[in-house]
Amino acid sequence: MDGVETSDATWADVDVKDEEAMSRLSWDERLDARVLAPAHPGGARYRLFIVVLGTIVAWGFVAFVYQLKDGLYVTDMRDRISWGLYIAALIFFMGISMAGTFISAILRAASADWRTPITRMAEAVTVAALISGALFIIVDMGRPDRLYNFYFYGNWQSPMMWDMIAITIYLTASVTFLLVPMVPDLAYFRDRLNGRVARWRILVYDSLALGWEGNERQHREIHKAIGVLMIVIIPVAASVHTMLAWIFATTSRVSWDSTILGLFFVTGAMYSGIATVIILLAVVRRVYHLEEYITPRHFKNLAYLMAAGAVLMLYGNASEYIPKGFKMDEEEAHAFRQLFVEDFAPFFWFYFFGGLVFPVLVIAFKRTRTIPGLVIASIFVNVGMFIERYFIVVAGLRVPLLDYEPSSYSPTWVEWSIFASGCAGFTLLITLFTRVFPILSVWEMKEEHEYGEPSPVPVEEGSPA
């Protein structure tokens, strides 16, 4: 099935938008047509989309150069509130990057067959989010050129150092975890697209396909590699989010003084990661006409996982705030007041009701558990989780350590520009990925189809369950 095949395939002659013609093809041919279609040059709308994203990224770069020139003075970060939007964005993107690990590795380890068509996108989200997130570390540094000090003079007694080590391992592992299961699909692209797309792309496919022919021994090797990777990446991902949390938890700040912060970050990461994958799958499904493979069943299953995440987050909030509020030390009272009734109250209650309660309600009722409903819920999850990260960082720093007036912070245009640039960069990376690389795990889907394992059965649109 992965054999070298260069004869004129039927997939090339069919317009993927022509449902009538598509239905006449066999299952294999239809999959070919669907998966290979995005590799062709995009239309005007696609180009406009890329230009818009590129412009936002470029604008962020201009803002970054301005910040480099004048220093962090151009942000609103000062001595008392010394972390702001950048660090919130760092945690947010790192959180999203949990998606690939959770959906791909954990479901793979649990042999959940339904995951097959969605793993590739989840793994791509991991890498893209990790790159976008890690860049915010550099952006937050007043002198980014001194990053080399981390490597040459790093003090490993510092939680920052642990975080750097964890992120480096995670980036290495997740890039490997994206590439290795993609090898057979890259060979498939190499063979099918030869002579149909630009030469450089075939060169990329050829080198990354590692000489895959689909023989017995190669299958054995790749399954061994994936088997080890999927186990390794789970604790590595957990360590990244834990270390990120420990940077806060090991700092003497009232709001961060928590033993469950690591667990809380891991849960939050899983939660927002799943939400991101839901949004992305809905977009990819629609744009590339993948309704046959990414079915309402996938959305339903992901939604249930997301609901579990929301419930865990609610539980985490309860176990964080109720015992602290019961004792209510003097500093704690200040933290509680600003979070629940004063400055940060709109943020907190939006996060609580919009980001945690509302998505659970959407998922709970069959009438709202549709794909559009779930996308809206996922957007709320992501906005809510971003706001949570923001108030963890800023509200935590705002509680005075000594008897002075609480400081204030509101991001400047430079910070907003760079943040927007980060979001656009993430979207751009994902978009380019879908145009260049196979977005479905074709070989695994075909394997399942061939061996009669449950292949995704089309379910009536908009009515999962």
Next chain:
Amino acid sequence: MSRMIRAAMFSAGVAALLVFSATSAAGAEIEAEVVDSAEVGELVEIEVEVLDEAGEPVPFILVEVIADATIIGEPGKVVLDTAVTDEEGAATLEFLERAPADTTQSIEVAAHVSAEPVTLEAEIVVLPGPQLHQSDAPVHLPIFNVAWLFVVLGLVWAALLYSVWRMLNLGRAAEHPRPLAKLAPYVMVGFVIFTAAGMVLVLLNRPQSHANLEPGAAFERAPGTVVGEEHDYDGLGFDLIDRPLSELDGESLYELANCSGCHGIRGEGAVVGGDLLGEILTEHDAFIGEVRRGPRSMPGYPEAQIDDEALMRMIDYLEGDDS
């Protein structure tokens, strides 16, 4: 080992114990056993006994040991420890010796028998000793140390390497070898080895922490400045970090030897370090001697690290002669 030495020294100190006593106006008497010398960092114990005019022990009253101290440049007094006498009128006061080495510390033991406490004064010669700012954890778990971090990191990287190594086999298993495809698995293996080597580099380059140990180049620190203040771009700092301290100009030396961290941006003094300009830096030779010795918790800087000429350049900078 150092604990045993310290215990031995303490025993020797007991032989030289001096017994002080004082009597209040009301006739109450306080008796205290104070060592005549103590090392920096040593736990000093003072046995106190309080008796009333009839010579009977006074139970359940507050006793304290007070020392002269300079607090943010102001002379003052600091309570080192407090205790309450037992039924025999006895109490033990203890404190860590934090006074500068080679000085004499004046202490005062006070017993609050009435509104006017009865006090006695004593002096302790402070000997050089291990400094107090080492990272000495109060709880030691002999097996649970950071070496396990290496083991865990090593295992993770081994697993990653195993996976990419399998990719090498993948290419070998091909019946129709593709020249281009041969390179990529090596790149993948190389990538994993490169990041792993990066981490090894990090761990090997770790600096020793805190005072007392020679602060290497690792203690590079960005010059302190005030928000909004204009500064010229001084390059990427590669040259600064690798240059020996002795080769730096006065300003860079003041920053990179971490003086500013305690003594303020231009030596004006701060919470931890004293005012260099007004008080400490009066006589150049004495100042250089202090820097070499490292008073209190300040690390000493031997000549091998910063030579006299470099220190003179720093003095010129602090005194404003180089501008």
